[in-house]
């Protein structure tokens with residue numbers, strides 16, 4: 001992937017303008033969210049039979065799980081199978097391991113909605129567990145595919161057992177030390193209600209959002225009806241509260257709407273983008289990096305001010321454009337949110353609840369922090385990818401047009417592009433006309449999400 005760098009006037013810091021990498025995953029923003037009920041937890045009583053459980057994966061087979069459906073890795077995640085386990089060797093936060101409920105269709109988890117996802121594993125707990133919704137058509141050839149996930153931070157749900165046993169290893173276990181002789185079993189118990197997706201249309205469970213390079217060995221993934229009661233043995237484990245994760249959107253909800261989310265950008269092409277949007281008489285959403293706005297050599301502040309005056313939306317795109325979920329600490333994640341908010345406020349006089357994650361990288365911790373600092377946060381991914389990051393500087397830049405048309409044909413209506421290359425900017429009028437000819441109305445992301453705070457359609 002190519003980089004776009006330029007130096008600020010004092011040459012002290014580099015602002016990286018990296019286009020989002022993309023595999024064109026997206027999400028259909030369904031209005032019928034599964035509404036979690038009051039959490040009621042069933043603790044196992046010694047003399048009761050377990051209610052129905054569902055064993056999803058015990059890793060007996062390298063290509064399919066216990067339900068008979070595919071499991072495997074994405075984004076070149078290295079893994080190693082042994083009968084009964086798979087070991088993951090993450091090197092990038094976007095890598096993932098999926099285990100599916102269905103070949104490529106939708107599976108209803110409603111019968112299990114009050115139960116728990118139970119995972120047995122060994123190794124680091126620095127990752128995200130996601131439950132992934134399918135798209136509305138339950139069709140892998142429609143965009144977005146997969147649909148929207150909701151995510152939890154594994155470390156918050158960890159239950160370790162083997163505490164308080166005198167024969168354990170004689171050590172002090174108050175601090176959770178693990179004995180090499182008898183490593184405590186690590187388990188996750190996650191209420192399915194903590195995944196705020198449509199439980200009638202589930203596709204897979206996935207392990208992703210790694211913020212470590214330490215390996216993780218998965219042994220068992222299942223749904224169980226109850227959890228062990230808190231006791232000395234499990235260090236009085238209790239299920240934590242669900243932390244809000246913001247609404248992740250990959251698709252516009254308003255019928256016949258289409259939105260362009262335009263990220264980053266080189267000041268060289270700003271005036272041309274403005275001219276095209278004026279000529280085509282459409283409004284878009286710009287996602288602006290805080291550091292780029294503060295860099296006085298770029299003229300981007302003036303540009304975005306003028307775009308705001310013309311009725312476009314300007315929204316958040318982090319402070320320095322890292323893969324936020326990969327950052328080791330929550331403080332570093334906060335440093336990508338709070339200064340970006342401050343910069344938009346100080347330079348442009350706006351507050352935005354729309355946040356596009358750099359590279360489309362999404363995980364539980366960054367979603368939690370975004371939800372914490374941004375009221376009514378929308379985390380804006382996409383369902384149409386121009387793939388400028390892949391083709392703009394290649395011998396076949398016209399593949400950007402093909403990628404755009406393909407996304408639209410598959411039902412995508414929320415696009416990602418950048419203004420970093422003459423070829424991409426050159427195709428912008430064609431993108432716009434294609435969408436207009438298909439009968440869509442082009443508008444800002446907040447308008448296409450039917451946000452009551454968005455300006456009326458012009």
Ligand SMILES: *[C@@H]1O[C@H](CO)[C@@H](O)[C@H](O)[C@H]1NC(C)=O
Nearest residue numbers: 021022023024025360362381
């Ligand atoms: C967001 O988009 C990126 C790029 O297409 C994709 O890799 C990622 O899976 C998407 N995230 C979600 C949560 O859909």
Ligand SMILES: *[C@@H]1O[C@H](CO)[C@@H](O)[C@H](O)[C@H]1NC(C)=O
Nearest residue numbers: 271274299302303304306307
């Ligand atoms: C900076 O942006 C403003 C607003 O778009 C524009 O009027 C001005 O010509 C730009 N200046 C340069 C040097 O590009």
Ligand SMILES: [Zn+2]
Nearest residue numbers: 018020263264
């Ligand atoms: Zn970006």
